[in-house]
Amino acid sequence: MQIIVADIPITLARKRVKYLRLRVVRPGEVVLNVPWHCSVAMAQSFAESQAEWLRQHYVPALTSIPATVRVYGHALAVVQVHARTRHIYRQGDTVVIQHRPSDDVSLLQRMLDRWYQAQLHAVLAVLVPQWQATMQTPAVREWRIRSMRSRWGSCAPRTGVLTFATGLVHYPHDVIAYVVIHELAHLFHPNHAAPFWQCVTRYCPQWRTQRNALRQHEPKQGE
Secondary structure (H helix, E strand, O other): EEEEOOOOOEEEEOOOOOOOOOEEOOOOEEEEEOOOOHHHHHHHHHHHHHHHHHHHHHOOOOOOOEEEEEEEOEEEEEEEEEOOOOOEEEEOOEEEEEEEEOHHHEEEEEEEHHHHHHHHHHHHHHHHHHHHOOOOOOOEEEEEEOOOOOEEEEEEEOOEEEEHHHHHHHHHHHHHHHHHHHHHHOOOOOOHHHHHHHHEEEEEOOOHHHHHHHHHHOOOOOO
């Protein structure tokens, strides 16, 4: 079942959950998890109360796959190849999307999103432990990658969990390293007061250059 809020279609999903939860699953798809005891009217009312959040976070479905993508700061051409199996791989300066002829754009975008995450994971798997050892930070219990529209990373000092935006994959390694250092520094300093920036400067003296590069683009859903 679907409802419409702020001209955005929302799919209602009945689940064994305690609370209503609104999520942008992917470009063009919004899901509201609804407890079994909640009525459709209650779900509609809740969704309407989140209208501003929806306007900020909703991204329309793509109508085509881009002709070029940016990975680690390099522009790569995108080529689509029809095949029986689905696979994405890089070949020199080209990203090859191998897929079935019947696959639609939304499926190809999900494939590309997963490929982006795999590329970023490979870099973070090196950078996070490297800088954690260099900075001698408290233990990082877990680090995650997910789409985020308002920030490039986050840190929960109490739990030792770091989260990084998928869109970082589009930037050079030194920019990604700055975000890693930034979030690790929050394990020492939860806020952005002077001691925090002193810590960041110690390990990333050129951090303003990297931050300016990030400020040219906001994180986008699906990146």
